Amino acid sequence: MPAAVARWRSLVTPMLSRHLGLALGAFILLLLLSSQIGAYDDYNLAAVAIFAIATAGLNLLTGVNGQLSLGHGALMAVGAYSTSLMLRGHDLPLILVLLASLAAASLVGAVFGVAAARLRGPYLAGATLALAVGLPQIATRYSHVFGGEEGLTVPPPTAPGWLGADFPPERWLAWIAIAAALVTMVLLDNLLQSSVGRTFKAVRDHEAAAALAGINVARTQVIAFVISSACAGLAGSLFAYWAGLTAPAGFGVALSLQLVSAIVIGGLGSLSGAVWGSIVLVYVPALTSGMASSLKLPSAVGNNLPLLIYGAVLVVAMLVVPDGIDGGLRRLFALARARLAGATTNHKGVVDWDDPAGS
Amino acid sequence: MEQPTLDVADLTVRFGGVLALDHVSLRAEANEIHGIIGPNGAGKTTLFNAVCGFVRPERGTIRYRGEALLGTAPHQLAQLGIARTLQGLGLWPGLTVLENVLVGSRVRPNFVASLLAMPRADRLERRLRDQAIQVLEELGIASVAGTLPGALPYGVQKRVIIARALMAAPDLLLLDEPASGLSAGDIERLAELVGRLRQRMSVVVVEHHVDLVMAISQRITVLNFGAVIASGTPAEIRGNRQVSAAYLGEDVTTAEGGASA
Numbered sequence: 001m002p003a004a005v006a007r008w009r010s011l012v013t014p015m016l017s018r019h020l021g022l023a024l025g026a027f028i029l030l031l032l033l034s035s036q037i038g039a040y041d042d043y044n045l046a047a048v049a050i051f052a053i054a055t056a057g058l059n060l061l062t063g064v065n066g067q068l069s070l071g072h073g074a075l076m077a078v079g080a081y082s083t084s085l086m087l088r089g090h091d092l093p094l095i096l097v098l099l100a101s102l103a104a105a106s107l108v109g110a111v112f113g114v115a116a117a118r119l120r121g122p123y124l125a126g127a128t129l130a131l132a133v134g135l136p137q138i139a140t141r142y143s144h145v146f147g148g149e150e151g152l153t154v155p156p157p158t159a160p161g162w163l164g165a166d167f168p169p170e171r172w173l174a175w176i177a178i179a180a181a182l183v184t185m186v187l188l189d190n191l192l193q194s195s196v197g198r199t200f201k202a203v204r205d206h207e208a209a210a211a212l213a214g215i216n217v218a219r220t221q222v223i224a225f226v227i228s229s230a231c232a233g234l235a236g237s238l239f240a241y242w243a244g245l246t247a248p249a250g251f252g253v254a255l256s257l258q259l260v261s262a263i264v265i266g267g268l269g270s271l272s273g274a275v276w277g278s279i280v281l282v283y284v285p286a287l288t289s290g291m292a293s294s295l296k297l298p299s300a301v302g303n304n305l306p307l308l309i310y311g312a313v314l315v316v317a318m319l320v321v322p323d324g325i326d327g328g329l330r331r332l333f334a335l336a337r338a339r340l341a342g343a344t345t346n347h348k349g350v351v352d353w354d355d356p357a358g359s
Numbered sequence: 360m361e362q363p364t365l366d367v368a369d370l371t372v373r374f375g376g377v378l379a380l381d382h383v384s385l386r387a388e389a390n391e392i393h394g395i396i397g398p399n400g401a402g403k404t405t406l407f408n409a410v411c412g413f414v415r416p417e418r419g420t421i422r423y424r425g426e427a428l429l430g431t432a433p434h435q436l437a438q439l440g441i442a443r444t445l446q447g448l449g450l451w452p453g454l455t456v457l458e459n460v461l462v463g464s465r466v467r468p469n470f471v472a473s474l475l476a477m478p479r480a481d482r483l484e485r486r487l488r489d490q491a492i493q494v495l496e497e498l499g500i501a502s503v504a505g506t507l508p509g510a511l512p513y514g515v516q517k518r519v520i521i522a523r524a525l526m527a528a529p530d531l532l533l534l535d536e537p538a539s540g541l542s543a544g545d546i547e548r549l550a551e552l553v554g555r556l557r558q559r560m561s562v563v564v565v566e567h568h569v570d571l572v573m574a575i576s577q578r579i580t581v582l583n584f585g586a587v588i589a590s591g592t593p594a595e596i597r598g599n600r601q602v603s604a605a606y607l608g609e610d611v612t613t614a615e616g617g618a619s620a
Contacts, residue, residue: 016476187474194473194480195461195487202451202462209449212411213463213523214437223470269453 057231079236109229151247267326
């Protein structure tokens with residue numbers, strides 16, 4: 001037994017075992033949760049997991065590496081269309097479809113990332129916005145391949161037989177999406193906690209200083225773009241399964257902007273921020289459209305009420321928690337801890353000008 | 360005779376119609392502290408920018424230990440053993456002091472090992488952390504390792520900058536105004552530190568604080584309007600009428616105290 005422990009320790013670093021433990025715990029909890037809720041909530045849970053993949057990748061690019069992308073909806077479209085095209089007339093294993101879609105989006109992201117690495121600020125925003133506007137047009141232009149406005153249908157993933165014949169497909173999809181999201185989170189957090197994450201932040205904070213420290217700034221920016229695109233591609237592929245249909249209308253500019261708003265509301269630069277943002281992204285419209293329909297308002301008002309409330313949530317979030325839900329929670333915890341510690345604080349962080357070491 | 364660590368010859372840099380550097384030459388020998396002084400706008404930082412590949416000179420050569428340096432991209436210098444600090448600090452505010460120093464290392468774990476959190480990435484990370492703490496201890500700022508630099512006093516931030524440069528264990532350290540904004544006590548400590556570094560590397564220091572440069576340098580090059588007006592030992596520079604004129608204007612009889620008064 002100790003030999004097995006020693007072997008585990010030699011292969012799995014403390015960080016990895018912490019990440020794997022957290023992911024496994026979250027996976028079991030979410031499986032239990034998904035088994036207790038109905039099909040509609042499973043469907044929403046899957047959506048949160050899917051958006052969490054896309055926003056986590058976007059947060060790595062925008063929050064951690066400082067490159068604003070208004071075009072991540074288009075990269076999701078690359079993943080979704082790859083999936084739909086692969087499944088047209090074929091029955092391929094899910095894992096293969098997911099990985100191939102991820103690869104396709106990474107490739108597009110690599111090409112675009114090379115251009116993006118030369119652009120800064122508003123120019124980068126403009127270029128990525130052009131991607132968001134332009135790419136879905138390809139689907140309508142070449143409708144014989146991409147199905148035009150009607151799009152391409154995607155068969156739902158079938159649950160394995162041992163789960164029982166009447167296992168709800170929504171729940172199976174939720175499980176897949178949750179597993180994919182957790183694997184993504186583990187890998188991204190490995191990167192963020194490593195020298196790669198530090199390099200990304202150094203490039204974000206001061207490019208000239210990063211270059212002088214030996215960092216190839218352009219290469220680093222392209223790598224961040226590719227990782228982020230891979231996440232968008234994976235999310236897009238799952239999105240195709242989730243929606244059962246891939247059509248240009250689903251990947252408009254609105255989707256790209258929603259992804260950006262999600263990381264801003266959730267918290268820039270952190271993976272938990274991406275998760276919070278995805279919950280807001282899925283549940284605020286879901287709750288408000290339910291509310292709007294129960295109020296029996298005239299359709300002109302009722303149809304726009306969810307949008308109005310989403311906008312209001314954005315404004316309120318910016319005023320109350322400018323550093324996002326994640327930042328707000330962190331401050332809350334820090335405050336609570338300070339209260340608990342009470343008068344025993346030793347004024348750490350206050351540094352003497354001439355003697356920072358306090359010696 | 361050993362190759363000079365840095366050998367700049369006949370360097371001319373022009374920005375549009377402005378001659379920023381005019382046939383500038385200087386040599387920094389191994390284990391030498393070489394001071395560069397001159398009034399504002401003399402071209403001191405431009406000289407550093409040319410050495411680091413940020414600006415392209417019109418003519419001239421830059422050699423590092425005998426190898427031509429022109430055409431080298433800024434990010435390739437660290438691997439060659441050249442580190443530089445920036446005038447405006449250039450710390451990364453989103454990284455802690457320790458992380459700032461860690462990024463300064465020439466050694467980086469490879470991407471896949473980091474992605475999968477493999478044991479060898481972990482081992483390397485721990486080795487680098489130990490090394491970074493050592494550098495911070497040498498500079499007396501190990502106690503603030505976990506702090507974000509923005510929360511620290513300016514003098515401490517300047518030490519973090521030097522720590523980051525030292526993390527690369529350079530053979531040539533370029534310091535751009537290391538004393539600006541420092542208290543008298545901090546400047547004294549800086550002088551002592553740079554003096555110690557000389558055993559391990561060559562240091563070229565651009566500085567306004569003439570007393571400091573006089574105290575620590577073996578050789579000094581004086582720039583004015585982009586041209587070298589004098590070079591030599593501190594004693595030679597102190598007695599140079601042209602230098603005094605550049606700093607103080609026409610009358611130079613009271614040049615003894617340099618520009619520090």
